[in-house]
Amino acid sequence: MDLQQSRIYVAGHRGLVGGAIVRHLTSLGARNLILRSHRELDLSNQAAVDEFFAAKRPDYVFLAAAKVGGIHANSTYPAEFIRDNLAIQTNVIHSAWKHRAKKLLFLGSSCIYPRDCPQPIKEEYLLTGPLESTNEPYAIAKIAGLRMCQAYRREHGFDAIVTMPTNLYGPGDNYHPENAHVIPALIRRFHESKLSNASDINIWGSGKPLREFLYVDDLARALVLLMEHYSGEEMVNVGSGIEVSIATLAHAISNVVGYEGKIMFDHSKPDGTPRKLLDCSRMRALLGPTVMTALEDGLTKTYVDFRDNVLNAQRDMHPDLAQDAEK
Template structure:
């Protein structure tokens, strides 16, 4: 990419897309395009083709997606598979038809089997059953990855895919009905502290192990790979470190300054017991994360205090 290349970031207002835009602008890229859902409905093939015909983007970061935590994924699997498939298919096909120079597709670590060997290597994809609670989303992401792989194989399109671990950071979603575990816990502890509640309820047993990556590190890795990587295989993005949900809750509790108790609702699902990415491929390509978990959570809590207003 050149500094004046026309770069389209699909989903530029979301957690991932906004971080990619920040990173691109920080690195001096001057021609970054973003369209809101109102301006461009990515589920409409005609609208997408009209956009590509008019704007003629040269590079694409496909970060647009319908996302949510374990609860909403489990309740609406049809919505998650349909909406994500439609967006991916429309953008990837248009990128091929309009001869885009390069596309980077963002997947999710939930594409890997539920009982996968740890740490998870890229080659473990499709080696076992998926976690049922987010199977619809995972299948859609697998299809997006495979579309990029097959368009590269059949047509030579320079389409690459990345699989980030659990992300957090500025512009995160703090809606308790749809959020992921990190922002949900931050909001719960903050509101419990503000309202002097004696305890905070946490889904599941607290035993599952998770890996967390600050979204600014993720975006830096994506831009790095867009600049330097042209391989056929997808690339994991993570830290190589993990923490239990209970340990995470205790860390957030300390950062927020909440002094009450934790209550684990074991009637709620835990999801995948462990999910740690093997990031040796990414490290060998020359990239490593910078933001440690405690510093990243403090950064997100400060952002929450300055920007979030509950309804």
């Protein structure tokens, strides 16, 4: 991939992963990035996507656009999660092949693996057991996307590769109090609890489930390397190799934010998958040793992003409310 000359389309560039990919490509000297917001291009609109690819003819495509969310969002909007994701990935993959893109990288999700997988999770464990019920519609859509990439490679010779990242966090995340993933949701809740001097904060579940987290800029570096050097049908797990309990994570975020109240866990709420650690042997064999951002450092950078971008945006829109919140 010639970063200086190639036309590179990053679908979902305003999202967590897409934004990190753009930052990394820009740092490497990419000159011809093709970027479109949702308002400019609705990826669920087949005709619009086909027209876009016909006009812009990208050489390389990073398919990082998706409808994403945590347990609450997946449970509340299951129809939207399966419908929107099926439409987005179907339209982009087909149009990329149709208009002769050289290569496409599809972003899956570790939630595609069975709920009770042996640990760590190898790529070949896909479809060997039932999915986690709380995000099954989203997972099914992602499984369809990876199978579509493999099918287009087999039938058409299209160089579509598939990556499966672990749980992600970092600058540009969605900090919505109900629809966010666990780290950005907790950052917001701890910050607001700190401002209100709340004596305690209640978190869904027991706090016992184990999760692996990857700082999003580390993922972006791996994805660009895979786009440059990997071409194969087998999907590739991308993770940090380090897992932490939700309880430990909550206390780490509390320390970064500076919240001094008590942390409570609501055992009546669902935990989700008990444990989820990816086996990244294939990634390491392809890319060699990789340096990963330490969790505390990543959480600190993410909290800075929350304060600098999300809170500043709120102050710009509602200066009176922002002033009240800071009293």
